[in-house]
Every structure is written in structure tokens, then in C-alpha cells.
Amino acid sequence: MIVGSQKSIDEIWDMIKGFKKVLVFGCNTCVAICHAGGEKEAETIATLLRMRAAQEGKDIAVDFSSVMRHCEPEYFEPVMEDLKKYDLILSTACGVGVNFLSDRTGTIPVYPGVNTSFYGAVESPGNFVELCAGCGNCILHLTGGICPIARCSKTLMNGPCGGTNKGKCEISKDVDCAWYLIVERMKKLGTLEKLAEIQPARNWSTSRDGGPRRVSLEHIRAYEEKEAANTDSAGGKK
């Protein structure tokens, strides 16, 4: 899932204070799970903003609502008309949701209420850890299922640097050394010898470095495009 964390009220206030009618718009999937931007947090933020507006003597109406996901148009299409009643939408979705909604709200700005952090897992309640960097070329089979790209501070590919200290990364005692974990894991798996092979310099073009990415499934797209063409010629089934 995508993990995010709430922006501070000060930062949000600075964004919204010039508007009159603001909707805090939650997303009830990933960011809800990490208690950053689900309906509950949207209502919390809305309440805090109203209180702030009262403190500052500003007349700003702040409502909240939410939908299950901001990253598929079908989810927010039913509330699109409601959204248009506002002069600012503060989306507490991840950056994906903010972008996606922003492309569809015409003259109404969509601002972010959440900092999108990473792709992670819920290690334990309230503990979210980054486990994948979305590099587009997975090598987890080579590293005992532990990703050095996401989890090594230096994205090292050929073993630990000299900074490993008691199993922790040199950047912090609170960060596990990914390579320490990889070695321990591969020892258990009996595949430690695999690490002797030198991994050549990576081709980062599948990652963000290759520019904005898109996954296109030809078999689905071809059908959809054909359907669209058919309905258009038939007088607009849509």
C-alpha cells in the first residue's frame, strides 16, 4: 500500500486560508489504513481547520467527505457535482489521488493534505515500513526477498558497505541494515553463495530515472478502444 503522513495544520492552513468554501476530501484506502487521510482524518482536519478559522476570525466553511479510492475515476464520479460546490478541495489522498482528481476538477484547485511517503507495509499497528521502491525491475529473487534498493540507504547491489553496525544502518540505530538482513536471510535459505556473483551496474531506466512511467495492457486497451469506437459510431452508448 501507499503510506502517507498528514501535513501539519499550519502548513494546510497556509494553503487554504485564502479560500471560502473548502472540502477536506478523504480517500478510504491506503492513506486511511495508515491513519493519514481516510474519512476519519478528513473530518479531524476539517474540524481543526474550522477551529483555526475561528481563532483567526476568518469566515471559511470547511466540510469533509470521502470516497473509497481517489485513483480510479468511477469512485469519485458520483460525488463530482458535490465537489464543484467548493472553491478548494483539500485532498487527503496520496499524491496519486491529488493528481488524478486535479485533472478532473476544472477550475477548482486540489491541494494536498498528506505527504505521500512510500510503498510500505503495516509492520505493526502504527508502524509502517518502506519495503519497495517501485524501481520497475525486481531483483528480490537474488537478495533473499529483501530489497536493497528500497531498504539499503545507499541502494547497494553487491553487499553491505562498511557502515553496518550491530545489524543497523549507519544512518540510524533505528534503521535495519538491509544487507545484514539479506545475509542472514540467505544463510537461512542456504543461498548465501549466490551473493558472490557481481551484480552489474543497474539499468535505472525502468525506475523514475527513465521518466514518467505507464503500464499499458494491450489486451485490455485494445478491447476498450474498440468498444469506445463502436459506441461512438452507434450514437453514443456511453
Place this chain on the structure above:
Amino acid sequence: MAAESAIKMKGTHLQRVAALKETRPYSPCRAACPVNTDVQAYVGLIAQGRYNEAFEVIRSVNPVASVCSLICHHPCERACRRCSIDEPLAVRPLKRFALEQASEYRRDRRALVEKTRDRSIGIIGSGPAGLTAANDLADLGYKVTVYDRHPALGGMLVSAIPAYRLPREALKEDIDDVIAKGVEVKTNCEIGRDISMKELSEKHDAILIAVGLSLSRSLNIPGVEGPGVMLAIPFLEDVAFDRKPDLGKKVLVIGGGNVAMDVARSARRLGVKNVEMVCLEGPDEMPAWKWEVEEATEEDIKIHHRWGPKSVVREGAKVKGLEVVKVLSVFDSERRFSPTFDQNQTTVIGADTIIITIGQMANVSFLKDTQVRIDDRGRVVWDPKTQMTGAKGVFVSGEVVTGPGAAIQAAASGHRSALAIHLYLQGESIEGKLPTYEKEKISDMPADVASKIGREPRMKLRHLPPKVRCESFVQFESGYDEKTALTEAGRCRGCGGGAVVDAKKCMACLTCQRVCPYGAPVVSAWSEIRPEFCQACGLCAPECPGQAISMVSYDVREIRDTMASIVGAVEPKRPDPVIVAFLCMRHMGTSGFSLPDNVRKVPVHCTSRIDIIDILKAFECGADGVAVVRCSTETCKYKGIEDRVSARVDRAKQLIGMLGMEAGRLEIMNSDSGAENPYSGVCAGFSGKIKQMGLRTNK
């Protein structure tokens, strides 16, 4: 102020949860109630001190609420899941308490119902079935006339239930509720004597026969005819209407049912010191309720078990006693009533008066020569699917067709008949549309959940000492005082009032599963909170990041939505700070509700139900300080909620800190719920602290 506004919102609140409740299995108490009274809901309201709303819940399905609050056989209590932990909840006494507390509100709300339908219904009989039907039909806008042969309404309730169990004032409250709707009453009016069925048919568009079982059965034994032998119903009617019968020094009551108990105990109260009973059954076989037997025994009533009446022994005309024969068995191998006797074992039980209470039957002689068919055993022929007799437009209800039963069962029948009549008058088919009151109930408490629930003794009712109570027909049972009632109401586990997930909003995040102390939620595609596990603590709902969880008994948004009215106007020049106090209502006691004026109280089922947003809302509405006051760990109804509530308060402190507010404006406090006024001290102290800190001001 808060209570009033909450009552105004009652409709929406109850409506909001009512639909939801229908989709869920009922709490066992509710399922067991013949009219499905939402016991758990009104007990919950009582516990919060919301007595008027509790009354509304009770009265919404039960027009003989006061009667039931005193004499109901309370199947709800037998169904109570606390039975598997300690003792069932004292539902009936709590109902009585709520009705007593709401009596003024109840009287004030009585109002005429506009007659919107130009059809009239004649109801014969004003017992629980007739009254209930009259109530429902009046509510629907029909013209309703109730006929009763007695001088007062109430049927058996007024004529046969002795006043020491059912004071007439209580019965009157129920009757007045119905009459106030604009129901026409014809007392002292016996059908077939004062008015014929034919006249009735011409006068009304539909007729309901709800005459109950007004005839006592007698025994066919030698000597039964003559003075000194009485039947139960005429005896009880004499008692009810103050016609003091001459009973002599010793009374023997034949029978082992509840009516026999009423007769025997009434005889004691008429001054007869020596009252005995004789019945076929052994102590464990008697049909009378166990508590009736115990109370009768307390009143020095001796019961001769397993003897059958053989003959009335007379000396001349005067009754000397009853010859009885030993019972060998009461039931056959298939538990059917089929007594066998040892004719060689007989004895005589001496008595001056013998009262026969071996069952009742209907008096349907007035139906002779009408289209209503009577079978060869004297019973009205009817169709239980439509409540209708063979005669078009003539309906039946209550014991006259169902046989002997409890008042609340008759009321259930009354509801069915009223709806049947309504459908009939609308020209609609009836079959399949009448309520069955048979609902799926929440299954038994799983053992591991039961093990997590503390034992709490049931609050005892006080009875007058047997000696005192036998001196008059004064009600012998005292109701709960407020403190006792609130304590007892707090014992309710809220079965069926717990958490429910809106699958459309749930993203299966597992939060509820992690939070629940009882292992109730199971999350797959979405969370399902298993009602048999759920203890309705409400810990999960405020944690749900998608706000997908509601409490069936209590909408989680209620605090937030009513906060503005609870706080009220906050004057800029207020002398004292406005404090919003969220108070655990657990063992809150009577005085727990009386707090300084500047403290706005929000009683909560448990502090586990307080959401961070509720706290923020209090500040948003202008509170200078917010106190979360909970009962102690020892008295907490739930286990292990404190840390989560503290974590929420800490988070709320952080959030108000982001607005530059002092963390000290929010405090979590414990109070010993056993104390006399547990919360006023801590609230006053907190209020003083906030005053020192200063009042909040905005630009």
C-alpha cells in the same frame, strides 16, 4: 437542555438505527419478547439517564407497558446472556423504573390522534389484546370504540389480577395513553346483553373480539355444587371490585397455576390466616412461576403437592374439606398432561371455603346465532394467518383464541389483529403481512468472551415483609431507586447493540480486529463484527479510519452532531469557563448527573466510545476545557480500554497544541464510581484549573 434536545433528535436517532437493527440478529432479550421490545436499547438509555427516551422505546411496541413493568413473566430475562455469567439482567424492574421516571413526560405527551380514516372499529374487550389493537388502530386514524362488560377498562388486568401485583394506578397509565388518542369507551356494556352483535356489525366496519378467557372451569366431583365452593374468576372479580366474599377461617385453593397463586394470596390479604393449596403437580412440575410459589410460601401458604380432588366433604350444606387422592404421575411418557392416581391413598384436607382454579375458558355465548362459528369444544373458529373468524370483518385476538398466556402475548396478538383489520379495511390481502415476532437472535456468548466479563450481582428488589404485605392489597414490591437502577442497567452487556460495519466504507484495514478486546471482528473482504462476541464497548468505532463502524445501539456520530446544542451559546463575558465533561455513565449514580452549571455533561456508555473528533468538536463549539472522566479500572465494564482512551486523549492534546491551545485544556480523569457524587468534585476542580488558565478567545 441537553436531554430535551436529545429527545427532539430521538426520532432521527432511533430511526437511524432501527433500519440497521432489522438487518441484524436481535439481542436474545428482544427476540424473546413477544412484541420484540428493544430491551437492550432502553436499558442502555436508562443507564445514560435518558429515561424519557427509554420510555419511548418501550411504549413504541407495548401499549401495556406499565402492566408489563409489574406483572410480565419477562421471557427476556430468561434469554439474557448474562445467565451464563452470573444472573440475568433485571429487565422488568428496569422497565418499571423507566416508566416511573418518565411518568410526567408520558402524561404530557398524550394527545388526540386525528381521525383521518372514515371507518370505525368496535373492539369487544379491553384487556391487553383489545387495548393494543385500539391503540394501533387509533394511531392509524380510525374511529375506535371499546366495549367492556366491567365498570372499568383493562379486562382481566382490572378484574382478575390482584392489586398487590398490579396497582390500578399503573394500569390506568396504560389505559389513559390509549384513551387519550380519542378512543371511545363503553364500559358496563356486555355484548348480547346491552347491545347485540348485529347492532355492532351495523355500527362498525370491523369488529374485534378480544374477550379473553373469562369463565373459570369447574370440577365434576361430588359435593362441588353448593355454598363454600367458588370459582377463581368470580372470586377475583369480587376482590377486584371490592365485594368482600365470606371465606371463613380456612381457604383451600385447588390448582397449581399462576391464577391459583393470585387466588390464594388474595385470600390471605382478605384476612384469612389459614390458606392452603392443593395441586396435582410436585414442586417442580407446577405451572406457576417459581417466584410466585416462593412468595406465596413466604406468606405462609401451604401447598399440598400431588393430590387430586376427589370430593367436597360437607357437613350438611357447610363445606368441611376436600377429599383428595394421591397422584402417581401427572404427565405421560410424552409429557402430555395425563394424571394417574392411587385410589387407595386418600385423605381429607379441611377447609371452610374451596376455590377452584384449574383453568379458564372463553365465554362466547354472545356469538350464538352470528356468523362467527364456534367449534364443538366451544372455541371460536379462526384463521391465525388473518386473525379473522368465519364472519367477514369480524376478527379475534388474545386468549380467546390463543389460550391462556401472558399479557404481553395478548398484546402481540392485538398488534397482529389491528394490522389485519387495517389491511382488511384497505381491501388488501392479509396473509403473510402480519408480524410474527420470531426473529433470529444472537447466539450464546462464546466461552472465551464470557471469561472476560466480570461478575456483577443483580440488584435485588425490596419486598414488603410477608406479615405486612398480607394485611392489605398494597403493592408489595418496591421499585428501584435511581442509583440501583443505574447500577443494574450498567450490567447489560448490550448484546446486539454493538458494532456494525458499513461494508461500503470498510477497506478491511484490520484496525477493528486489532483493537477489539473480545475478538469480535473478522476481516476478510471487509470486516464483519460477530454480534455474539461483541460487547458493545465501542472501542473500535472511533479507531476506524474509514468511519465505517457504527454502534447499533448508539450512533457514533451522535455526540458530534449534538455537541453544539449540548454546549449552547458561549458568552464572550462568561464568568466561568465552559467545560464539556464526557462522563462514563458506569455506576454514575443519581448525583453523578448533578454538576456545576458551567459543566456541560455528555454521558457516554463507556469512554471507549469517545472519538478524538468528539473532543475537538467540544472545543470547536467553544469549550474552554474538556474533561474525560472515567470510572475506575476496577469498575470498568470492559477490560483493557484505558490505554487506548488515554492514547486518544494524548493525540487530541497534540492536535489542539497545533492550534496553539494548552494541552492542559484537555484532561483525562478517573473517579471512583462508588463515591456519592463521583464526578462533581473532579469536574469542579478541573473547572477551577481552566479558570486560572484563562478563557479562550478568538480574534
Place this chain on the structure above:
Amino acid sequence: MKSGSNLEKVILSGQPAVTAELGPPMSADGHEVIKKAKELKGFCDAANITDCQTAVVRISSIAAAVLALREGLEPVMQMTCRDRNRIAIQADLLGAAALGLKNCLCLAGDHQVFSAAGRLKGHPGAKNVYDVDTCQLVGILKKMRDEGLQEGGDKLEVAPKFFIGASWTPMGDPIDIRPMNLLKKVNAGADFIQTQGIYDIELFRAQMAKIVNMGLHERTAILGGIIVPKSAMMLKYMDSSVAGVSVPKALIDRMNKAKEAAGDDKKKARELQEAEGIKLSIELIHQVLETPGIKGVHIQAIEWESAIEGIVKAAGLYPRPAFAE
């Protein structure tokens, strides 16, 4: 000869090699480099010119290396993976070669969070690169030198001829992987290795035994790392906080004793500890050089370059071998 550097020559000669370290200043003051170069010149075979160590901005390794070279001190330029992608790295390597640099030590580089330490603000918010790691960087240097090809495959008319070095933390965590770690660097093409500072000679020798067993000491020149301790506090800090360094209690006790001998005299305490540190370093140099498979020592006197002369002399490693051009 792969590079013709002085260091390579010393190693090829079979004599124990001595490298030292020169930390460039945090300003554009080239004289500082020159001053330090003068202090080191003649007492080591080559000196590492650190590449923004602890991620602190300093005169770049290449520029400082050229300044040192002009002073007659052979530099080992350092190249970290932290700050440059493979394009910048290769461009710098070409430039360095063109300027006459012949040794290059490949490193991952300390993470940028290290830059904000003590009173330094540093640049903890910097974006790091790590396009390639040390092993890959070694491979790139080797490919450029031996195949005349850029990493991407484009041909180099004139290949940069570097004597390729890499760092190694023999006692780093997880210790089991460290020999393999070295193997990979050697396989990638490391001609010489400089190790992390060694205090625990027993443990070091145990690791070296594995290396010798693997035959790696024949394929690369391993120079044992000596960090000259200045105080008991420094030893304690390195023991507790520096990755891959453990300091036996006996050594810390020795330093403490030296400190205590000065009583309340702080200046004297410092002098006594420094003297003890130098003594200790000399002992360590001997112990390291006696370890099978070792080809030399890499002596780091951090911000204390002036100490090198005394140490090298006292260790009997002076004069340094000289070779005709």
C-alpha cells in the same frame, strides 16, 4: 604495470607499502592541502585524498590530489558513489587521468546524514546518487583501463590507467559476508585494498586467515588500516560507534592510564595520550605487517598529518623506497 604509480611499484617490489591520508579543507584554501602534502611527502608511498569524507563539502578529491601531486606527493584520489552518477564519475576519472593521477580508491561514501555532526550543519537534505556501488565502480575503472571502454560500451581513444583500489571493512557486520565482499571487489578488479582501522589484531588475523585461504592476498595488495588514536575518548567512541571497529579493552585502558598520569593538567593529559597513541600505532603497524597476507599499511592520522613522520620512522618504515622514473 597497470598504472605505473609509485604505489603500484612499491607493492610490486614486495616491500611493505605505506599509504597515508590527507583530508582537504572545507574552503578554497589550496595552501592547506599543500601544507599537509609537505608533511606527508617522503613518509608514505601515496596519500589518499579524501572525497568529501563524512559527506562534508571540501575541496574535491581530484583538485586536492592535483595540488598534492604538484608538491611531489603521490595522491590516491578517492571516488565515492554517493555524489555522482556513472556519467559524472567517468568524466571525472577521465579528467583525473588527464591531470596525471594514477591511483583511485573506490568507496560507497558516508551517507549524507553524517555531514550534520557536531557544529556542522552539513547537507543532510542532499539527494544522494548511488547509481553504482563500489563493486560496480571498481568494474567500471577496470573496464575503462583494460578494455578501453566506457561503462555504456563506448570506446575510449585514450584509456585512463588507474591503479584501482577499494576499501574493505574486515571486521564489519555481518562478519560472515566480509570475505565474500572482498572477493567480489577483487573479482571486479581491485588492485589494492585499504582496510578499516584495526585494533583487534586477533580478530583481524582470523579474518585474514580466511582471505589467505581463499588466495585473495595473491590477487590484490591488502594494506591494513591504522587509525592513530589521539585520546582514550576517541578509542572509546570508535569502539562503540564506528562500524566495523572494535577496540580491545586493554588498549583503552592503556590510553586511560596515560591520561590519568597527567592528573588535572589537561595539556599534559593530551600530550601523554598523543604519545601513547603514537606508541600504540607503531605496535599495531608491526602486528599488522606480521599478519600473513598483508602487503602494507594505510595510516590515517585524521587532521593530524604531522604525526605520520614520527610514526613511520619509529616503525622502521623509513626511508620509503624510491624508483627511477
